[in-house]
Amino acid sequence: MPSQQTKSWIVQKYGGTSIGKFLPSITRTILPPYLRTHRVAVVCSARSGGTKSKGTTSLLLEAIRLSAKGPPRRVDVDDIIDSIQDEHLHAAKVSIEPSATDILIRTQQQIKKDCEWLRNLLHATAMLAEISDRSTDRVLAVGETLSCHITAAALTSRGIPSQVITLDNVVDEIYGEDQRDLKAIFRKNPGSFLRSLTYAIRVRVMSCGIEVPVITGFFGAMPGSLIKEVSRGYSDLCAALCAVALNAEELQIWKEVDGVFTADPRKVRDARLLATITSEEAAELTYYGSEVIHPLTIEQIDDAGIPLRLKNVANPQGSGTIIYPSTSEVCPHEPSGLLPSQGQYRRKPTAVTSKDCIKILNIRSHGATSRQTFLSRVSACIETNDLTIDLINSSQQTLSVVLHAPNRLFLEHCVSDLQELGVVTLMDNLAIISVIGHKMRNVVGIGAEIFSALAGAKINIYLISQGASEINISIVIRAQDVQLALEVVHENVLGIPRHEEKENAFSKGPWLY
Template identity: 30%
Template sequence: MLVMKFGGTSVGDAACFVQVANIVARYLDRQPVIVVSAMSGVTNTLLALARQAQTGDTSVTSAPVAELLASHQAVIRDAINSERERSAVSHDLAAYSRDLVSILTGICLVREATGRSLDAVASFGEKMSATLLAGVLRDRGHKAQAISAEDLIITDDNHGQAVPLIPISNRRIARHIPRLVEKGIIPVITGFIARSTSGSTTTLSRGGSDFSASLIGAALKAEEIWIWTDVDGVMTADPRLVAQAHPLEALSYAEAAELSYFGAKVLHPKTIAPALGKGIPVWIKNTFNPDFPGTLIAASRPSANSGNTVKSITSMANMSLVTVQGSGMIGVPGIAARVFAAVATTGANVMMISQSSSEYNICFIVGKSHSDKVVVALRSEFARELRAGDISDIWTQDVAVLAAVGEGMRGTPGVAGRLFGALGRDGINVIAIAQGSSELNISLVVEESQRVAALRCIHKEFLG
């Protein structure tokens, strides 16, 4: 079986749905299993409606929902020819619309949008998209069935970022999907959404349709997993920021995981793990340039692009550097443990850590939206040390994080020298540095205003 996931831009309008159907038709002999995202922008719209509803604004249940339904009905009108199929798909979309109105009305009444409610509202984007794509495929003579991943992927109750329960999910997927495929039916499965053990709809965090595809591919022991997007593969840098960026032929799992973690938009950060566990190759392909081979992500280090010590540079904006500093930290066991225990209470994810060998300070990166809560938690934890002067200050600054990634850096002398030398020549100040013993990634922190200049500088030095 071949698992193919199509993202939101790949199903942005009627023409896109037709393009996707044509792509799927090319690979019928490989028993395709489809995972689909919501139409581009729909999830944002749904969550905005839910947040508006919690103010008690009942208008969200009328015109906005009607507009959302109309955008999906436009796909029916322009991409489905059979009146019978149009009627069937329209009926299903209307039912989803009524269910959405019911949930939004409930949110209006209680004036609260819980995580459970937000996940329920967000799920309609994928449900409607899968229904449309299955209809477009059937209209072209292919047997296809829309399936909610709520019936396949079981998670915990952590709404918004649910964690899949792999054994039970694997059993459900392996029991249900092969039966359809053996009958010649193309399963069109909702990405992003799942169901908790208590029966409520959950989501795998934003962008989680990639993760859905990888989970399903691993459970099915698929031959390959193809992630269809709107670029020609994993790029050497963000092409919107670096004009010279170009697609890579191949990456190792480790390289791809580093890039996704540090902000590469092509992949969801969790995507690689299920595929890695089963040794399944992952391809990143362009829906709008389907004949381009794309980027292969494989278990072992690929030979393609192996001449480059650095394969790709990625960056994250809207980050905060949190610094805890004081002479009283020097030689005192447990300071780092207390720092990160306090941070954990805020729910902030620590993206990078750097500490001076003198132990005079420790700094780390969190998302800007969490920085104020983190500082409050740290000041509470170290209130005694701050009063005594053992810790002189705890502060934040707005920064950007860049990561240069490539297995070719391992054991190659002079890579760091080239990188920091190039930045120095361009007058870019490096605030903090981190590198793991794997030598796979050099991470660095710069002022937010210098992010793009630093990205272009490193790309020019290593990739032209």
């Protein structure tokens, strides 16, 4: 067995629901086998007992919103803090071994101390009736800190010495507290900014010695607030930064699903688990509807050449899905099919996904300006109104812009501004279907197969877009046609038969995926 100094690192990140529902399994069954052969760093999200909407982070966001309304809402804020405290005190009691009473007492005292600090901060916010980005980060960081205290205590009570590592001030350590220029630096090159944090993260993790570092999935204080700049996937990103900092052999993200599927198994019953995908495919799937992983997470591990494995806490024996860096020499997928006449493999797409709440903004130019000026002014108007473009298509006089769940007020302002440039129409109740696969590059006929499958199902297409990388073809259709579109594309384009066909195949002989 390798010594502690020579063991390579594995970083394991556990989501809030995984910690809320499966912490005994994590500390007793999942983590210990890895410790025999590796050093393991554990990254924790804030706890969530059921759904994300009722988890600790959501409650803290609600407390922030209420405290910003002023002193009249202090009672409501106190109720939320009491609820968070009670839930974590109970979680500590049921997660820590009954014989470790000293660890339980110490952990519950820390929970009460953190919640009292939180209460004082939010009371001060209520007096001012406003909250800064930095204070928002401080409030949200409490969720991950509480989660880590319980996780570390549970591990220690089972004979696995552990230490909590907080990263809520790691940005200040590198850049200082004056953040006036940091937002511009971050937005100019987010990847470079984030990589600059890895040395400080490594120093903190290595200070644990032989103990298991249990690291907060929240890091800060980020310019403009972490949740605004990165969104709710920040704990995945934090785990990636830890993996880069430690030059980890692998980053593991544990959720309540087996991995990445060829389609959403809740929508397509014949969806199958993918053993491997590329980081490019993962990024496209994430952006176009599948909750795979945060794009900045993928960028960090891709640049460092670290594979990412998605695993299921409810099925730890499963192999999960490995996301390989784009530079990896490992072939992520086996060939999908055989061309009968040529004896060659017919390359197929990897997955199909959908994105709801889509609108198309069509702008037909008055013709008073050049095409370049028209495109530039439309782009500037959309940016000014803080809207995000998912897809774009243009002709000589018309520009079609696809937007995902735009803010209603911002969209109205944008439409009003754009009417100076041309005739504006808006289409809603739409969805995007995206067919993704790194083996689609330079393959003739994939688009024809997609359009033929949709036409055969009598599904109308409103917009078509293919990415420059050639690994994604996206199509806008009516929202009511999404279910049928996913099914026919999955069967006819990805080449995965329906359940009935598989049963027939089994009756004739073995069917291997």
